[in-house]
Amino acid sequence: MNSRKLLLTFASVFSATIWASEPAVYTGLLSNTGAGGYDTVSxxxxxxxxKGSREYTTEHLGVTWRFASAENLTRFEANPERYLPAYGGYCAWAVAQGYLAKGDPQHWAIRDGRLYLNYNESVQDRWLEDTEGFIRQADANWPKVLE
Structure with missing residues (x-):
């Protein structure tokens, strides 16, 4: 293969990688662990x-989930949808704004039985000012923001 064809092949593979859609569950750049390794059941x-333990893990949606106890692992495995963070663990406020940002497991809220994570304390404070409105906006944007 000549150098021009090699360069074009590399460019097409590289650009396809850049423009690929985002994963449905946020795990961070160098991780495959959901919710930052925190026990979502807790x-x-x-x-x-x-914080979850490597001793109590399961795979769901192609992601590793960690738990603080065998009981919490069992609860999750019995009904994972109940315990998954909304919007795949991305920041709920960012999804409401139409983009993706990491969700931080230390900045969270539960509303109507759903766990919501936010980017940081100041973002969460903004989100708490109109939680219901932001949830409506985020629900309308999800999962289109993954594209």
């Missing part, structure tokens, strides 16, 4: 986030 069961 938010519902104890009302606060708990």
């Amino acid at each position: 938010y519902f069961e104890t009302g606060k986030p708990a």
Whole structure:
């Protein structure tokens, strides 16, 4: 293959990678762990986030989920949709604005049985000013923002 064809092949593969849609679950750049490794069941069961353990893991939606206990792992496996963060763990406020940003497991809220993560404290403060309105906007934008 001559150098021009090689360059064109490389460019087409590279540009396809750049323009590929985003994954449905946020895991970070060098990770395959959902919710930053936090136990998503803990938010519902104890009302606060708990760091998950490598000892209690499962795969769901192509992502590794960690839990603080065998009981929480069992709860998740019985009904993962109940415990998954909304919008794949991306920042709920950002999704409402029409774009993606990481969700931080330390900045969260539960509304109507759903776990929402936000980028940081100031973003969460903005989100809490009109949670219901932002949820409506985010629901309308999801999953189109992944494209």
